[in-house]
Amino acid sequence: MTDLPKQRVDTPTNFPPFEQPCPIRDVLDRIGDQWSLLLLESLAPGRKRFSELGREIGDISKQMLSRTLKQLEQDGFITRTVYPEVPPRVEYELTDLGQSFRGPMQALVQWADANHRVIVEARNRYRGLD
Incomplete structure (x- = not known):
């Protein structure tokens, strides 16, 4: 039996690190939180x-609004523009990535709206509350 030279085998540790190895879970963790879809x-x-965003969402704290906007900006869904005025004016808008998510987002919102009653009824049946 001959000895073959050992070859390096690439493992996930040889690749650049990701916070989340599963792309689906990584994206859904962000957009599936309590506030991101609403924003x-x-x-x-x-x-x-x-x-304006705070008024539209209503029950979101300023701290949570700020944190969620930063996360959406970090992920490339929105841009933040600061205007050199007194007082400073800051505006947020969807990026091309954010715009590309509008179709799937609308489908999800429509599905949730159409099926919410059925889901609530199923929860109540499960809990024995029907």
């Missing part, structure tokens, strides 16, 4: 200021 939906018609 993306709110920005679909066009750019808005921080205060």
